[in-house]
Ligand SMILES: Nc1nc2c(ncn2[C@@H]2O[C@H](COP(=O)(O)OP(=O)(O)OP(=O)(O)O)[C@@H](O)[C@H]2O)c(=O)[nH]1
């Protein structure tokens with residue numbers, strides 16, 4: 066299933082972020098999934114539960130923000146809702162070029178990590194010990 | 199106090215970066231990639247076999263990669279064209295990623311190749327999200343699949359530079375409604391060109407080859423509203 070590959074990519078990236086910040090666990094992950102991203106949020110949620118097992122994300126809260134698609138007409142410069150099923154042409158100017166301004170997101174918006182004090186690596190460095198490896 | 203890391207990073211950022219590298223590396227070797235997307239059985243292999251033959255007849259060195267969950271049947275069929283063909287078995291993965299394409303090119307892609315076709319896994323959902331370093335993305339749909347397919351799979355049809363309508367020899371028997379198809383496609387990809395093809399009668403094969411070669415020679419492809427890449431940059435959300 067597609068969403069599982071996406072979930073694995075999310076876990077990989079968030080693990081890296083946690084490592085960079087010296088955190089052993091992750092408290093929350095906020096994702097943004099656009100209507101036109103080709104990803105089903107419920108399937109992604111399920112896949113992430115599976116993919117997170119045994120990783121620092123295992124207990125992380127998952128927030129998925131769904132973003133409706135919007136496009137901008139380059140003719141009349143009006144923004145319009147793309148709707149479902151999607152209609153990417155301008156409702157007023159049939160031949161004008163348009164640009165999607167929202168709804169293609171498939172991104173990790175933010176990651177919440179536990180307090181720095183809970184993290185030995187960071188605590189050690191702020192205490193000015195001999196330094197890392 | 200918790201630490202919030204404001205990331206705003208595309209989930210597929212790694213694939214996108216690798217695809218860019220691949221595109222640049224291949225362009226430096228004079229190679230352009232054409233990515234073929236469709237649902238299972240729309241006729242990718244059948245049409246591509248004819249296209250490969252025709253491109254070779256024109257003296258353009260061409261090669262193909264075909265991806266499937268299992269079996270090497272498609273590679274065997276494509277190889278009948280005489281072009282070098284590589285089968286990628288995805289082992290259950292429902293799409294190709296740039297990393298796999300790159301891995302399979304190593305030590306295989308013959309020097310002097312100008313054109314590399316990639317037949318993606320038959321699937322209209324996720325292959326649409328993965329840039330493979332292509333210059334041209336062609337979405338195929340056969341006349342028996344239902345005229346509203348483009349709006350059901352907006353990411354695939356909306357990100358295509360060119361659309362091939364396949365199996366037109368069956369259009370009448372299937373009661374294919376061309377006007378409805380055009381309207382649905384126009385909804386997700388305004389202005390995209392449709393080439394009507396049939397692997398049985400050979401209709402459209404020359405036109406398709408011409409379009410592909412033109413893009414290889416530097417003609418700018420159609421700009422779809424939904425280009426293959428997610429726009430990862432967004433204004434910061436006020437908090
Ligand atoms: N009548 C007719 N049949 C076709 C045409 N093109 C393909 N077919 C038939 O449709 C079936 C599927 O064709 P393929 O070329 O294998 O389709 P595909 O998209 O490569 O399929 P996957 O790789 O499994 O996703 C085969 O039985 C083909 O013979 C065509 O133009 N006309």
Ligand SMILES: [Mg+2]
Pocket residue numbers: 242243244272317
């Ligand atoms: Mg095939």
Ligand SMILES: [Zn+2]
Pocket residue numbers: 138139140141142143155156157158161
């Ligand atoms: Zn307008």
Ligand SMILES: [Zn+2]
Pocket residue numbers: 066067070291292293324325
């Ligand atoms: Zn997939």
